[in-house]
Amino acid sequence: xxxxxxDLRDAFERQAEKVFPSxxxxxxxxxxxxEEAEDLAQEAIVRAYEAFDRxxxxxxxxxxxxxxxxxxxxxxxxxxxxxxxxxxxxxxxxEPVAAEGEIPDRILFDNAVGAEVEEALAKVPVDFRTxxxxxxxxxxxxxxxxxxxxxxxxxxxSRLARGRAMLRRFLQDFAMTEGxxxxxxxx
Amino acid sequence: MIDRLDIHAFADRELPPxxxxxxxxxxxxxxxxxxxxEAIRSLKSCLSTRMTAPEAAGVWRACRGRLDELDKxxxxxxxxxxxxxxxxxxxxxxxxSGGLYNHFRGGSVSVGQLASDIGGMTxxxxxxxxxxxxxxxxxxxxxxxSQVLGAAYRNTPEGRIYRFRxxxxxxxxxxxxxxxVSSVEGVQPIDDNMYAGQINGHNCVVxxxxxxxxxxxxxxxxxxxxxxxxxxxx
Numbered sequence: 555x556x557x558x559x560x561d562l563r564d565a566f567e568r569q570a571e572k573v574f575p576s577x578x579x580x581x582x583x584x585x586x587x588x589e590e591a592e593d594l595a596q597e598a599i600v601r602a603y604e605a606f607d608r609x610x611x612x613x614x615x616x617x618x619x620x621x622x623x624x625x626x627x628x629x630x631x632x633x634x635x636x637x638x639x640x641x642x643x644x645x646x647x648x649e650p651v652a653a654e655g656e657i658p659d660r661i662l663f664d665n666a667v668g669a670e671v672e673e674a675l676a677k678v679p680v681d682f683r684t685x686x687x688x689x690x691x692x693x694x695x696x697x698x699x700x701x702x703x704x705x706x707x708x709x710x711x712s713r714l715a716r717g718r719a720m721l722r723r724f725l726q727d728f729a730m731t732e733g734x735x736x737x738x739x740x741x
Numbered sequence: 742m743i744d745r746l747d748i749h750a751f752a753d754r755e756l757p758p759x760x761x762x763x764x765x766x767x768x769x770x771x772x773x774x775x776x777x778x779e780a781i782r783s784l785k786s787c788l789s790t791r792m793t794a795p796e797a798a799g800v801w802r803a804c805r806g807r808l809d810e811l812d813k814x815x816x817x818x819x820x821x822x823x824x825x826x827x828x829x830x831x832x833x834x835x836x837x838s839g840g841l842y843n844h845f846r847g848g849s850v851s852v853g854q855l856a857s858d859i860g861g862m863t864x865x866x867x868x869x870x871x872x873x874x875x876x877x878x879x880x881x882x883x884x885x886x887s888q889v890l891g892a893a894y895r896n897t898p899e900g901r902i903y904r905f906r907x908x909x910x911x912x913x914x915x916x917x918x919x920x921x922v923s924s925v926e927g928v929q930p931i932d933d934n935m936y937a938g939q940i941n942g943h944n945c946v947v948x949x950x951x952x953x954x955x956x957x958x959x960x961x962x963x964x965x966x967x968x969x970x971x972x973x974x975x
Contacts, residue, residue, distance in 0.1 A: 563812060574800075578795060578800055595804065600808070668792055690788040718781060
């Protein structure tokens with residue numbers, strides 16, 4: 555039994571170490587606080603280790619990110635008692651990502667460095683940010699995101715579309731502030 | 742007009758096969774949809790290439806530390822869980838052994854127990870001295886009845902305890918005899934057969950006489966009490 559435990563620990567560590575940068579990166583982008591992200595990532599690792607014997611062996615990274623997201627939603631967001639922006643989940647509210655498409659994307663994105671994208675992403679409300687992080691940074695499928703966040707796939711789709719539109723708008727604001735583009739869309 | 746969510750799903754390769762061809766055709770036919778698709782792809786590309794993984798080696802070390810602690814706790818719980826019956830049995834044996842030892846060792850009392858034993862005794866008339874002497878448990882002890890001011894007794898499972906209130910030229914003192922006691926805890930030896938201690942704040946000297954404990958209690962020094970006790974055996 556004890557030897558079995560040792561093997562389990564080794565197997566868990568091998569897999570967890572590989573995906574840990576994603577786990578910690580997601581925790582950091584969700585909490586926007588290094589201290590809270592460290593706490594969240596450690597808690598997720600402990601939870602995952604305790605439940606490792608029940609892991610189905612399919613996609614370890616998706617399983618870990620699901621634990622991190624669930625923990626964040628249950629523990630950290632419970633602190634936030636402010637009003638929720640449920641109306642934005644409405645598919646009818648989806649705005650085009652390229653609504654102000656006169657601005658060429660190469661100008662918008664070529665000038666943005668990682669720190670600015672991080673900053674713009676941090677401004678996106680948490681439900682939409684979670685969907686964008688899990689999909690576009692971590693490469694999770696809609697179904698995996700739905701499982702991780704506990705919402706239907708339709709909600710995942712609309713949150714993702716809204717999150718992307720908001721992110722592009724924030725990046726565009728940044729580009730204007732920095733002078734990469736001028737109001738009206740001229741380069 | 743094509744549903745914008747379908748354009749996102751197309752970009753994310755999340756469309757079911759049966760819808761893929763139709764949506765692709767609709768996008769190809771709509772410049773606006775193409776622009777939207779291009780914007781989504783650019784954004785996805787930006788996020789996947791510009792967002793670097795944060796430095797996490799230190800946090801990973803901390804995680805391993807947490808796992809080590811968790812393993813230690815689980816190991817302890819495992820051992821305790823597996824051998825709980827043995828630990829319980831061991832504890833039971835220790836308690837049982839202690840009880841048996843005390844039971845068979847017998848006759849050992851504490852000073853506190855002595856204080857309790859000599860309280861609340863029944864007064865005894867002094868007009869039947871021979872009967873008292875007959876029952877007396879300390880045959881070699883010499884009681885000078887002219888010094889006895891009063892007497893009392895108390896029956897215990899070990900036998901009858903006698904208490905004599907006596908007086909000599911230095912004042913009053915008590916002599917107590919308790920049968921079937923071979924040792925006392927909480928007293929210090931002062932010679933081969935006598936021990937000194939305190940009962941209820943009074944000095945006392947203990948002596949064993951053929952299985953009976955003789956206790957002499959008075960507000961006198963230990964040396965006076967020893968002399969007094971020795972005088973009772975002359």
